[in-house]
Amino acid sequence: MNVIVLLKQVPDTESIIEIADDGASIKTEDVKWVVNPYDELAVEEALQVVEKNGEGQVTVLSAGIKQAETAIRSALAMGAHEGILIEDERLERADTTATGQVLAAALKKIPHDLIIAGQRAVDGDNYLVPAIVAESLDLPILPVIIKESIADGKITCEQVIQGGTMVVEADLPAVITTQRGLNEPRYASMPKIMKAKKKKIASLSLDEIGITDDSLFSNPKIRVESLQVPQKSRAGIIVEGGTPAEKADNLLRHLREDAQVI
Amino acid sequence: MTTNILAIVDHAEGKLRKSAYELVSEGRRLADASGGTLTALIVGKEVNAMAAELGEYGADTIFVCDDSCMADFDADLYTAAAVEVIKTTGAGIVLVGSSPTDRTLAARMAAKSGVGVAMECISARLRDGRLIGTRAMYGGKLLADVILEADPQIITFRSNVLNIEKNGKAGAITPLAPPPAESKYRIIEKKVRHTGSVELTEADVVVAGGRGMGGSDYTVVEALAKNLGGAVAASRSAVDQGWRSHEDQVGQTGKVVSPKLYVACGVSGAIQHLAGMSSSEVIVAINNDKDAPIFKHADYGIVGDLFDVVPAVTAQLQKMK
Numbered sequence: 304m305n306v307i308v309l310l311k312q313v314p315d316t317e318s319i320i321e322i323a324d325d326g327a328s329i330k331t332e333d334v335k336w337v338v339n340p341y342d343e344l345a346v347e348e349a350l351q352v353v354e355k356n357g358e359g360q361v362t363v364l365s366a367g368i369k370q371a372e373t374a375i376r377s378a379l380a381m382g383a384h385e386g387i388l389i390e391d392e393r394l395e396r397a398d399t400t401a402t403g404q405v406l407a408a409a410l411k412k413i414p415h416d417l418i419i420a421g422q423r424a425v426d427g428d429n430y431l432v433p434a435i436v437a438e439s440l441d442l443p444i445l446p447v448i449i450k451e452s453i454a455d456g457k458i459t460c461e462q463v464i465q466g467g468t469m470v471v472e473a474d475l476p477a478v479i480t481t482q483r484g485l486n487e488p489r490y491a492s493m494p495k496i497m498k499a500k501k502k503k504i505a506s507l508s509l510d511e512i513g514i515t516d517d518s519l520f521s522n523p524k525i526r527v528e529s530l531q532v533p534q535k536s537r538a539g540i541i542v543e544g545g546t547p548a549e550k551a552d553n554l555l556r557h558l559r560e561d562a563q564v565i
Numbered sequence: 566m567t568t569n570i571l572a573i574v575d576h577a578e579g580k581l582r583k584s585a586y587e588l589v590s591e592g593r594r595l596a597d598a599s600g601g602t603l604t605a606l607i608v609g610k611e612v613n614a615m616a617a618e619l620g621e622y623g624a625d626t627i628f629v630c631d632d633s634c635m636a637d638f639d640a641d642l643y644t645a646a647a648v649e650v651i652k653t654t655g656a657g658i659v660l661v662g663s664s665p666t667d668r669t670l671a672a673r674m675a676a677k678s679g680v681g682v683a684m685e686c687i688s689a690r691l692r693d694g695r696l697i698g699t700r701a702m703y704g705g706k707l708l709a710d711v712i713l714e715a716d717p718q719i720i721t722f723r724s725n726v727l728n729i730e731k732n733g734k735a736g737a738i739t740p741l742a743p744p745p746a747e748s749k750y751r752i753i754e755k756k757v758r759h760t761g762s763v764e765l766t767e768a769d770v771v772v773a774g775g776r777g778m779g780g781s782d783y784t785v786v787e788a789l790a791k792n793l794g795g796a797v798a799a800s801r802s803a804v805d806q807g808w809r810s811h812e813d814q815v816g817q818t819g820k821v822v823s824p825k826l827y828v829a830c831g832v833s834g835a836i837q838h839l840a841g842m843s844s845s846e847v848i849v850a851i852n853n854d855k856d857a858p859i860f861k862h863a864d865y866g867i868v869g870d871l872f873d874v875v876p877a878v879t880a881q882l883q884k885m886k
Contacts, residue, residue, distance in 0.1 A: 314703060316704055316817055316836055316837050316840075317836060320703045320706045320707060322707065329703070329707070340818050341818070398681060399681060400675075400679070400680070400681055403676070425704060425817055425818065426702065426703055426704075427702060428684060428685060428700075428701070428702065429682070429684055430668050430669075430671075430672050430682075430684055431672045431675060431676070431681070431682055431684075433672075434669075434672035434673050434675070434676040435675075435676045437676070438673075438676035438677060439676075442749070443641075443749035443750045444640070444673075444749075445750060446640075446665075446669050446672075447665050447669070449811070459753070463665050463812070464638060464664070464665055464666050464755075465575075465577065465582075465664040465665060465666065465764060466577065466757055466758055466764060467755065467756050467757040467758040468755075468756045468758070469637065469638070469752060469754070469755045469756070470752075470753040470754040470755075470756070471750050471751065471752055471753060472750060472751045472753055473749060473750035473751070477750075482811070483804075483811045483814070483818050483819065484810075484811035522714065523681070523714060524679075524680050524681035524713065524714055524715050525681030525682070525683065525711055525712070525713050525714065526711065526712050526714060527702075527709045527710070527711050528697065528709075528710045528711065528712050529709070529710045530702070530707045530708070530709050530710075531707065531708045531709075531710075532706075532707060532708075533701075533705070533706075533707070533708050533843070533844075535843065535844070537848065537861075537862060537863060537864050538864040538865065539860075539861070539863065539864065539866075540864065540865050540866070541860070541865075541866045541867075541868065542865050542866065542867050546877075547869060547870075547873040547874045547876075547877035548877045548880070548881065550867050550869060550874060550877065551867075551874065551877035551878040551880070551881040552881050554849065554865055554867060554878060555878065555881050555882065555885070557865050558826065558847070558849070558865070562826075562846075562847045562864065562865075564770075564825045564826040564846065564847045565770075565793065565826065565882075
């Protein structure tokens with residue numbers, strides 16, 4: 304069983320994000336980079352699939368610049384067997400369509416029975432890459448799942464829908480995407496972190512995966528025109544009162560008369 | 566430049582979702598601005614009765630794909646139906662809601678059409694026939710204006726960000742046969758969890774309980790939510806403790822809500838949580854720690870024990886009724 308995890312490196316939630324001089328991208332120098340949290344769920348699930356299956360391997364695939372190796376190493380430290388980085392400077396600013404196409408092109412050369420991706424990356428929140436990969440490879444896709452099981456060449460998943468879930472089933476190979484609740488990603492132990500540091504991460508160029516068309520990068524399908532820091536001013540009033548009932552009364556008066564929301 | 570608009574609407578339990586009214590209202594405004602037509606698409610089983618109502622909000626034409634094979638959301642079939650309608654109407658702009666299945670549909674349509682998608686926008690405007698969507702990035706720390714460079718321009722909107730306006734058009738209803746496409750997967754079973762309760766992302770009022778709840782007993786928060794006609798939410802730490810289920814989680818790795826009123830009870834205000842609720846219209850914070858970061862992001866704060874204050878608010882509300 305060959306399980307592939309699609310991995311993206313994203314800014315840590317606690318990082319301060321500043322707008323770069325071009326007004327449409329962020330300053331990356333001081334950002335702390337981590338594995339996209341939904342991709343951590345994907346790595347964990349991939350490891351569990353292989354453990355349950357008794358054989359097979361987990362390959363982590365990422366597209367980006369050299370620095371993305373750090374994220375791949377985190378996945379290797381969790382227990383992934385192999386890491387592959389499609390490396391090109393142009394991938395740093397590639398849009399979701401280009402990223403999806405690049406990953407799909409690489410996957411055409413990598414044996415895969417199951418592809419697991421995060422439902423979205425928490426930097427751009429685009430939700431699009433797994434759909435593009437499935438479309439390009441002509442595979443079924445079961446997104447936003449909280450449970451999966453594999454038997455007889457089929458994967459059965461519980462998928463989140465508004466107000467409930469749906470149990471769905473597809474033949475392998477297939478693409479699935481993760482939702483919180485699927486699992487609790489394991490911590491990497493110190494010996495495993497040390498071992499992961501020594502593992503070789505394979506590097507693929509765009510040429511090697513047959514991406515020769517530069518228009519994928521020069522003509523993006525979606526473009527960030529500008530970035531702003533949200534300016535939502537808050538009233539910031541501390542509601543006083545001698546007793547909880549007085550405080551409650553004063554709060555409701557504010558909400559009714561000033562804010563007019565009740 | 567004339568641009569035709571398509572609004573794909575969602576429904577549950579025989580009723581249009583709130584997002585359906587929002588999308589059709591916004592679609593009307595965009596169609597008027599661009600001189601194009603507005604088509605609405607509704608897919609499901611026994612959805613005919615809902616279709617007529619869409620005309621009242623400004624749809625010129627309503628495509629109705631009503632078939633037992635479309636009863637549940639099958640992304641393959643729904644995508645095929647939507648892509649076909651995009652072609653027949655020549656839609657340059659496609660508006661979608663923000664439920665998990667809406668987002669899946671938007672992503673699948675974009676993948677099939679080889680275009681991008683502006684996900685979870687909070688507003689949109691037209692410039693020379695192209696849509697500029699405003700959306701949060703980096704966990705709500707920044708707002709981005711994004712432009713979709715290829716047609717169809719697919720955009721999904723967060724719930725509660727678009728004005729609902731009646732605009733009687735008595736749109737023409739056109740039946741649509743289910744697509745000839747076959748699905749690559751099978752739906753085995755649908756499990757609906759709560760019927761009748763207010764959906765968190767669509768609620769006008771959200772009352773959230775955080776770490777300060779101290780346990781899984783959310784009675785005080787539930788009572789306040791009930792009296793405000795709102796939904797109950799939880800912070801990540803409360804969910805991690807197992808006090809509430811993941812579907813109640815508001816935050817960067819949970820749901821994003823934009824209600825009129827957000828009441829944070831015993832929520833410290835971590836960045837992870839703010840990412841999910843900072844676009845709320847009015848924020849109230851109740852916390853016994855006067856230095857909790859949440860107060861910096863609140864319109865109204867009460868420093869006090871939530872187990873004293875929240876029941877007091879509920880009691881005062883009941884007196885007002």
